[in-house]
Amino acid sequence: MSDWMTRKRMLILLTLAISGVMTAVAVSSLFVARQASPYLYDDIQALPGNKVGIVLGTSRYTSEGNLNGHYRRRLEAVTALVRAHKIKYVLVSGDNGTRWYDEPTRMKRDLVRMGISPDIIYRDYAGFRTLDSIIRAKKVFGLENFTVITQRFHNERALFLARAHGISAIGFNARGTLVQTDFSNRIREALARVLAIIETYILGTGAQVLGPEIVIGDTPPT
Template sequence: MFPKWLIIHWRLLLVLSVIGGLLTPFVLNLYINLLTQTRRYTEIADVPEKPVAIVFGAGLWADGTPTPMLADRIQGAIDLYKLGRVEKILMTGDNGTPEYNEVVAMQLYAIDQGVPSNDIRLDYAGFSTYESCYRAREIFGIETAVLITQQYHLPRAVYICNRLGIDAIGFGTPDWGKFRDDSMRFYTRRELLAVVKAVVQVHILRPKPTFLGPFEGMY
């Protein structure tokens, strides 16, 4: 039999471990939000000039057209381009199968809005935020950029890109108040865990992307 004090000791440690595990995602999210606060913008007029805008994929409808979230991201890049705040746009997303091609859909959307095709580059293997940032630096040679995504996702995107060698700022498109509350609750909960994964990736594991390939350069 274990002494009563030892049983109480281990129970306390177990409770504290559980509490610590539950609090970790919230603490890391707060940390990354504070760390990237001065690098994130919600008003397009405030976004500094950068050579490149990086637009992250966010899904397609069954007919191959961008979802509303993705359309907002692309529109943000189009608006920055037309204002002269960026010179080039990198569309990064999922082209894991021939039938599903986010980046071409993103390119066509921007071309339809008047962006010349020679100012758009495509990253067909941006399967995650981490992989998109990694490939932007290693494959496309991007050293500084403005990242475009919804506000809930922007702190993590800016944090990852900065840690992978890109001097990144971000332009956050609307999310809460524009999209359904149940959808935003889902995305926000998922983001809590995604931030934990991001910290492990950039500080401990540093995994290679699914695909690398030869250097392409952005210009």
């Protein structure tokens, strides 16, 4: 076989492989979105009430040093739900992987500044990933149903994971979307959905860290 024919065959195989990966990513994203869709709410009046709302963590600042709009809008959504009596307690779940990075404490402080009582805010220090936050809500905080608070693109994946793990969660969509030009985060979210499906149906991945049970409402917040 000539070098030209070999190169042509390799190019065809590479093209097919790339097309296959892109198709798998697109199908996975659509599947996750459709599984979550019946349990997502944009209208605060239509949202059913729950005892606990879980706000998923993110950095307060962008890589450029600006205030992260997704962070601010999640906390705004939390305050709106508390004031509308749609949730009674708040669980702030995020990454506290080092002593210098503590998403839950940062979120709690900012919520208190926004008028939310510290007596209703609980912190989950081991919400390293969305999967951890969801599973720990059930296995550590004893929640069989709750309201997840984050942007829709994130809520779709969170609700997919919750429902796949037998949790009757619903989601309230904070304002904000992934803009078309934000390629890095759009790719990251698309790949995260593929990983969510693999970890759910193939690997059976659980939370990295569990711990003693904390009963929200009975145990004082830390």
